[in-house]
Amino acid sequence: MPKRTDIHKIMVIGSGPIIIGQAAEFDYSGTQACMALREEGYEVVLVNSNPATIMTDTEIADRVYIEPLTTDSVSRIIRQEYPDAILPTLGGQVGLNMAMSLSEAGILDELGIELLGTKLTAINQAEDRELFKELMNDLNEPIPPSKTVNTTQEALDFADEIGYPVIVRPAFTMGGTGGGLCDNKDQLAQIAANGLDLSPVTQCLIEKSITGYKEIEFEVMRDHKDNTMVVCSMENFDPVGIHTGDSIVFAPTQTLADREYQILRDVSLRLISALKIEGGCNVQLALDPNSFNYNVIEVNPRVSRSSALASKATGYPIAKMAAKIAVGLTLDEIKNPVTGTTFAEFEPALDYVVAKIPRWPFDKFARANRKLGTQMKATGEVMAIGRTAEEALQKAVRSLEIDEKDLFSDEAQAATDQKLEEKIMHPQDDRIFYLTEAFRRGYTIEELHELTKINAYFLDLLKHITELEVEICKNPNNLESLEKAKKYGFSDMTVAKLWNSKESKIRALRKSNKLIPVYKMVDTCAAEFESQTPYFYSTYDMENESVPSDRKSILVVGSGPIRIGQGVEFDYATVHSVKAIQKLGYEAIVMNSNPETVSTDFSVSDKLYFEPLTLEDVLNVIELEKPLGVIVQFGGQTAINLAAGLVENGVKILGTTVEDLDRAEDRELFDQVINNLGLKQPIGKTATTQEGVVKIAAEIGYPVLVRPSYVLGGRAMEIVNDEIELNDYLEHNAKAAIDHPILVDAYLEGMECEVDAICDGKDVLLPGIMEHIEHAGVHSGDSMAVYPPQSFSEDIKQQIVDATKKLAVALKCVGIMNIQFIIHDNEAYVLEVNPRASRTVPFLSKITGIEMAQVATKVILGQSLKELGFKSGLYPESKTIHVKAPVFSFSKLEDVDSYLGPEMKSTGEVMGSDHTFEKALLKAFAGAKMELPMSGNVLLTIDSNDKEAVLPVAQRFSRVGYRLFATNGTAAFLKEHGLHVMKVNKIGEDGKSDLDILKIIKDGQIQLVINTMSHDQEVTSDGFTIRQTAIEHNVPLLTSLNTADALGRAMENRTFATDVIK
Amino acid sequence: MKRYLILEDGSIFKGEGFGANITTTGEVVFTTGMTGYQEAVTDQSFANQILVFTNPLIGNYGVNLDDYESIEPRCKGVICHELARTSSNWRQQSSFADFLVQMNIPGIKGIDTRALTKKLRSAGTMKGRIIDSTDDLEHAFSQLNATVVNKNLVAQVSTSKPYPNPGSKRNVVVIDFGLKHSILRELAKRDCNTIVLPYNATAEDIFKLKPDGVLLTNGPGDPKSLPAAIEMIQKVEQKLPLFGICLGHQLFALANGADTFKMKFGHRGFNHPVREIASGRICFTSQNHGYAVAPDSVDNDVMNITYREINDGTVEGLRHKNYPAFSVQFHPDAAPGPHDAVDIFDDFMHMIDTRKDERNA
Structure with missing residues (x-):
């Protein structure tokens, strides 16, 4: 059946900002879908509110809208574009929900727009629990x-x-x-x-x-001719009870006999047929470990996180095929792009084992509740491929980029047996380390199975690893042991630990004995057919299949798993760097460990290595490929951190050299640069004793910004106002010591801004300046920001441009860098320099039309800015105003304080663009789900220091028709200034008012909470309780008066003035 | 124990032995199924063959009596990348390694099965031999090259005496060329009263039992080595509903004037998509064959091609134009593999019932 010719223009709905449960996988699926539809000749209209995506690049769709994903906003676009159909199944839950609400709003019927892929009835049947139950009863499928x-x-x-x-x-x-x-x-x-x-x-x-059942997933596809097939089966390490997004997952299933596998395959295919889905679908099943009894847990009638994983695990591009099926093509007429010879109607056969481990944000949220259950908490995931399950698992562990580089954990080692058992019984993100430790202590598989219900096969993987540890330990420098270690995925670093040696020595020993990895191809067919997929993974086996080409190649190191502080923005930059490399005629090789991303789509680069991003693994690829050099500027801190090690091993880093990277990152060297250039920066000092910290803090003068020197990205950074708070900080966070110095900086009041600059060593291009809405003190990743700056004079802009130019040239930057400034008393102070692409790159690229990562890559590869047609200096500002707003996932995490501070907490971002600042703000707020009704109630719970500052905010909200609610002090203060205020009782306060502060939030009386109270992070504090209650009840919450003021300003702009004449 | 796999092209793969500790020689073939190692090893169609599993791990759920496809498997050896240390499944009765010892089948693990598969894919199926690392290599290679492929495999694997598989509904005679138990299971599910006859049963032997239908099973080797069976089919198809599976399909084709040929490396696995030509429906099928029916040799006046593999166009099904007789190259009985085509057994039942009605009318 050929594709449909009765539709021409198709709208694809993206998934909006990254939040927990919905990460980069939908950029991957959406991008694939758009390209597949265009390949078939359809005009594609894309809408997504998230600028940090490849899918919103102008070359991906014919028409791209970066607009809020609200019914109003999408309806407006529909009325501009008149698409014939909408494809909502590739934008995650957000896409599906949007389709449902558009349908409910009647616009689809009114304009005769068809939904492709999955019909509304199917969406309802899969999503509405009652309808789902009915369907399962009709099909005679068991559900709990x-x-x-x-x-x-x-x-x-x-x-x-x-x-x-x-x-x-x-x-x-x-x-x-x-x-x-x-x-x-x-x-x-x-x-x-x-x-x-x-x-x-x-x-x-x-x-x-049904806790304790095996949790099995099938990714299935179906076309309108009812051809159905399984793309991939997956089995969770953790039995039912932990959200699959928080589970360690293996593909293919590891413990099912053929009978069990086929029973579950049949069920999955029956379900997709019954739901009449045209495209991809995810079926979650639970299988009794002691019988053939199974239960259907859930069906996702769309492309999901698991489909991205399945695509990367098998090589089968689910989203691309789903899009083609949605326009009427059938599986038996679409060619399998992997083999090029077979058809898409092909159930992939794997000849390797895939392991996925979620990446949790608990390194950032030290106080969060880490217990795992039915609510997903991970922000991202890593995947690793090996020829043994042990190898895949150990590669995945070292791909996580957490403190633990292997299955050894200091905490687990130090735990008492009692604590160990508790940790094992009550699963948290770190359970696997405790399980491994238990085997080291002699626990048996039976005992641990009893405690966890984890299948003996999976437990034995860990037991095997501990047995190998013993064997390796006993045989120092023994090649046979080393070979065995490598086959089961041990890193050189771990072997070095076990042999009391050095990683470099193990590497040398390996190499001198030709014990090097081979690379095998991911080809969907277990080598049955010849394939051309440039998609490889390492293993220790006989035959290497990855043959370096004759072309000159460049290796781009990706950014690993999505985590707070290192999100999809870096994948965006990585992909663009690849494009530029290819445009200049080089072969682009990508290494990455994240299955959700566009960069790990093998069709993006010339060659993809799905590998952990550790020095060992990167060097191995380099030694095979011998690229001209490595680009590390786009893979976030992950790639930058590898640079020094690579250089030590004789690898050429392209662009800014390692010494110059160091000068930007090392505090003392950087201070020298600043002094030499005569630039200003807040006074900062370092101390290595508690007393020293207190002393220098007093010298600098409170408030000060304190942080340990050895952590990056604002971790454990706090603003302290006096000595009491400082002592409290030191007690809770970090003990100052010789090897753990504490940095103390003056905390300057003022507006913050940041610039990204591209430098070719001589000229410096500043695509734009982004002004932060929140005052200094809120992490730049959590700040709203506006382009072009709204409150800076030409003089300040000039200061910023001059400082940036000086710094870029002085730091010998070749490529891209990011500088943060604070404007204090009309002077620009340099806060921080990141000698790499930052998270604002996609945002500024979209706004200015300068493909910054591409320009930077070309510069890195030797072209000058002049040759590329750019002048030195600030690029002319656009007329349109663009506002970036952060998006948080607090409702998914317990015990995390939502008060914004120097430590980053947001998971994603949206962009709002319009012709005025206020409209852009309004759109940004709407995109971030802060759309407020025309009138309502706002609760102000303000720190006593903020009283003066809250007045203008309160006045704004009052003017637009919001009733103010406040506790005693604030209420009295606002009343004094002539505002109408409802007084509410504080927590635990009785009697003075009928209104209880928590009750009115819970009862839905409040539409917005503004809270700046007690940000000491104590989970018992009133401020924390109020914030938590707001988040639990989905009430918009703002913790910065700057943000509140901006929101008030935006709302004022959509309201008629109500000025009294007399 | 260190053992080697040597191939007739001179290549040597080093690995470690498990299962029975004997030297073995056979045709080396690969299967891409990711589950079902027990069913595969006990499938008589693998007689005389050394089986390479492309799935990197086997043995992970042990072995159990329910999943045997024959009691005395004649597979010559097992080659894998990794043998599971622990197997865990509620039905498991022994480990895969112990089972191989019991069945006197040698295994070799630690082999780069992907490299081996690629070799077989490009060079075609080859003879191979599993030997001890201490054996004289030169001697081993000369032994290997001297080994003549046994032409009479079906005689080895077929039952020597008839036996029943009682039921009460339809009388079906099954001709055992190397039958998989799953065929009997499917007939039992449909309450057939089945009698299994040896491969050399004549048409007369069959007619004496007055069956309602005849099923020709799968089996190993070259269909052309069974001229008597072809003759039998030519007589039986005129009188009785007939259904051929795998080798049975090839014999049915030969009996009706078509030709068969040896494939380069065959179809072994269960992700082969097959299109039913009449409906356009596609099934994923379980397959295990090294020979196939030559498409051009099928006389359209005698038989219709009913199924084809969608990628390489292999003739996957035939139906006689004048007689109630049909065949499929794949295994509708699955085991191991998908159940997508299992209703073909119902088609056979339907054919039997229609024929019965006609006769009774």
């Missing part, structure tokens, strides 16, 4: 006994009927937000109430828990 409830009492009654433990699953929430496992009445009462609140339809499913 369950009931949809709308009140907590109903939940409790049903649980009494079926018995505990039960699982709460709120309807229509992302990543299972708000759900959880309950062992008793109390837990259920609490979790059900929360879940009902978070569900947009106040609906939860209460379900009998």
Whole structure:
């Protein structure tokens, strides 16, 4: 059946900002879909609010809109574009929900727009728990006994009927937000109430828990001729009970006999047929480990995170095929792009093992509740491929880029047996380290199975690794042991640890004995057919399949897993760097470990190595490929951190040299540069004793910014106002010591801004200056920012440009860099220089039309800015105003303070663009889900120091028709200034008012909470409790008066003035 | 114990032995199924062959009595990359390695099975030999090259005496060329009263039992080495509903004037997509064959091609134009592999019932 000719223009809906449960995988799927549709000759209109995506590049679609994903905004675009159809199944849950709400709004019927891929009925059947249950009953498929409830009492009654433990699953929430496992009445009462609140339809499913079952996933495809097939099967290391996004996953299934596998395959295909999905679909199943009994857990009627993983695990491009199927093509007429010879109707056969491990944000959120359950908490994931499961697992562990570089963890080693068992019984992100440690202590597989219900096969992988540790330990410098270690995925670093040697020595020993990895191809067919896929992974085996070409090549190191502080922006830059390399005629080789991304789509680069980004693994590829050099400027801190080691091993880093990178990153060297250039920066000092810290803080003068020198990205950075707070900080965060100095900086009040600059060694191009809306003190990644700057005079801009030019040239930057400034008393102070691409690169690229990563790459490869047609200096400012707003995932994480500070907390961002600043602001807020009604109630809970500052904000909200609510002090102050204020009781305060502060938030009386109280991070503080309550009840929350003022200003702009004449 | 796999092209793969500690020689073939190693090893179609698993790990769920496809497998050896240390499954009765010892089948692990598969893919199926590392290599190679492929494999694997598989509905005679138990399981599910006859049963032997239908099973080797069976089919198809599977399909083709040929490396695995020509429907099928029916040799006046593999166009199914007789190259009985085509057994039942009705009418 050929493709449809009755439709011409198709709208693709993206997935919006990155949040927990919805990460870069939808940039990958959306990009693939757009390209596939254009390949078939359709005109593609793309809408997404997230500028940090490849899919919003102008070359991906015919028409690109970076606009809020709200019904209003998307409807406006539809009325401009009149698409014939919408493809909503590639933009995650956001895309599907948008399709549903557009349909409910009636615009699809009105304009005769068709939904492609999955019909609304199917979306409803898969997403609405009752309809899903009905469908499963009709199909005679077993599901755990369950009931949809709308009140907590109903939940409790049903649980009494079926018995505990039960699982709460709120309807229509992302990543299972708000759900959880309950062992008793109390837990259920609490979790059900929360879940009902978070569900947009106040609906939860209460379900009998099948904890302990094997959790199996199938990625299946179907076309309109009802051809169905399985792309990939996956099995979770952790049994049912932990969200699949938070589980360690292996592909293909590892413990199923053929009978079990085929039973579950049949179910999955029956389901996709019953739902009549045209495209891809994800089926989650639970299998009793002691019988053929299974349960259907969930069906996702769309491309999902698991499909991205399945695509990378098999090489089969699910999203691309799904898009082609959506326009009427069938699986048996689409060519399999991997082999080029077979058809897309082909169930991939793997001849390797894939391991996925989630990447959690608990390194940033030290106080967060790390318990894993039905609510996903990971921000990203890594994948690794090996010829043994042990190899895949160990490669995945070292891909995580966490403190643990292998399965050794200091904490686990130090734990008592009792603590160890507790850690094993109550799963957290770090359970695998404790399990491994347990084997080292002699626990048996049976004992650990009893505690965890994890399959003996999986436990044995860890046991095997510990046995190998012993064997390696016993045989220092023994080649046979070393070879065995490598086959099972041990890194040189770990072997060095076990042999009390050095990583470099192990490497030398290996190389001199020709013990080097080979690279095998991912080809979807287990070598049955000849394939041309340039997609490889390393292993220790006989035959190497990756043959370097004769062309000159450049290696680009990617940015690894998505985490807070290092998001999809860096993948964006990586992909653009690849494009530029190819444009200049070189072969572009990519290394990365993140299965969600566009950069790990093998069709993006000339060659893809899916590998951990450690020195050993990168050097191995370099020694095979012998590229001209390596580009590290686009892979975030991951790539930059590798630079020094690479140079030590004789590798050429292209662009800014390692010594110059060092001069930007080393504090003392950097101070010298600043002094030599006569630039200004806040006074900063270093101390190595507690007393020293207190002393220099007093010298500099409070408030000061303190942070340990050895952590990056604002981790453990705080603003302290006096000595008491400083001592408290030192007690909680970091002990100053000789090898752990503490940095103390003067904290200057003022507006912050940042620039990205491209330098060819001589000329310096500044595509734009971004002014932060929040004052200094909020991490730049968490700040709203506006381009062009709204409050800077020409003089200040000139200061910024001059300083940037001087710094870029002095630091001998070749390529791209990012500089942060603070404007204090009309003078620009340099806060920080990052000698690499920053997270604002995609944002500024979209705004200015300068493909910054590409320009920088060309400069790195020797072209001058002049040759590329750019003048030195600030690029002419555009007329349109663009506002970037951060997006947070607080509702997914317990015990994380949402108060914004110097430590980054956001997971994603959106962009709002319009002709005025206020409209752009409004759009940015809307994109970040801060769309407020025309009138309502705002609760002001303000730190006593902020009273003066809150007045103009309160006045703005009052003017647009918002009733003000405040506690005693603030209320009195605002009343004094003539505002109408409702007084509310503080937490635990009785009697003075009828209004209880937490109750009015919970009851939905409040539309916005502005809270600047007690940001000491204590989870028991009032400020924290208020913020947490707002987040739990989905009430927009702002913790900076600057942001609140901007919101007020934007709202004023959409409201008619109500000026009294007399 | 260190062992070697040597191939007739002179290549040597070093690995470690497991299973039975014997020297073995056979045709080296690969299968791409990611599950079902037990079913594969016990499949008599692998008689005389050394089986390479492309899945890097086997043995991970042990072995159990339910999943045997024959009682005395004649597979000559097993080659894998990694043998699971621990197997864990609720049905498991022994480990895969112990099972191989019991069945006297040698195995070799630690082999770069991907490199080996690529070799077989490009050079075609080859003879190979699993030997001890201490064996004299030159001697081993000369032994290997001197080995003549056994032409009479079916005789080795077929039952020597008839036996019943009782049921109460339809009387079906199964001709055992190397039958997989899953065929009997499918017939039992449909309550057939089955009698299994040896491969050399004549048409007369069959007619004496007055069956409602005849099923020709899968089996090893070259269909052309069974001229008597071809003769039998030519007689039986005129009188009784007939269904051929795999080798049975090839014999059915030969009986009706078509030709067969030896494929370069065959189809072994279960992700082969097959199109039913009449409906356009596509099934993923379990396959295990090194010979195939030559498409051009099929006389369209005698038979229709009913199924084809979508990628290489292999003739996957035939139907006689005048008689109630048909065949498929793949295994609708799966085991191991997908169940997509299992309803073909129902087609056979339907054919039997229609024929019965006609006769009774």
